[in-house]
Amino acid sequence: MPKPYPQEFRDDVVRVARNREPGVHLKQIAADFGISESCLTNWMKTADVEDGVKPGSTGAENTENRELKKRIRLLEQENEVLRRAAAYLSQANLPGK
Missing domain, CATH: 1.20.5 (Single alpha-helices involved in coiled-coils or other helix-helix interfaces)
Incomplete structure (x- = not known):
């Protein structure tokens, strides 16, 4: 199993993805940071729950x-x-x- 990314890195990537300009796809942002698009999507879902945007624990x-x-x-x-x-x-x- 690969070593998990530090929480600070995850938070930075999610912040960039949330504040992206129109026309910029998540796939491109994920590639820029050297992670997969599914990884970024999962991080964004987790961040939404943590921030209270979406329901969940x-x-x-x-x-x-x-x-x-x-x-x-x-x-x-x-x-x-x-x-x-x-x-x-x-x-x-x-x-x-």
Whole structure:
């Protein structure tokens, strides 16, 4: 997998593409920066979501969701350990043991 471009470079390319003069195609801008047209299109879509122009989840929201899911998994595991411990301890307190 190729090394990702720095965010600053992506932002610059998207800014140039958004402020292009009439008649200049994305293909030409992408070629000038040495990237593919599909790459530039994807960067522009991502920038539109990040800027709130189009609906979608931002990078910050995706990161937060990923962290929250990890936290939920950990809490579910801790809950299961406590549930098993409670069941074990309740068995130990039965009369006749």
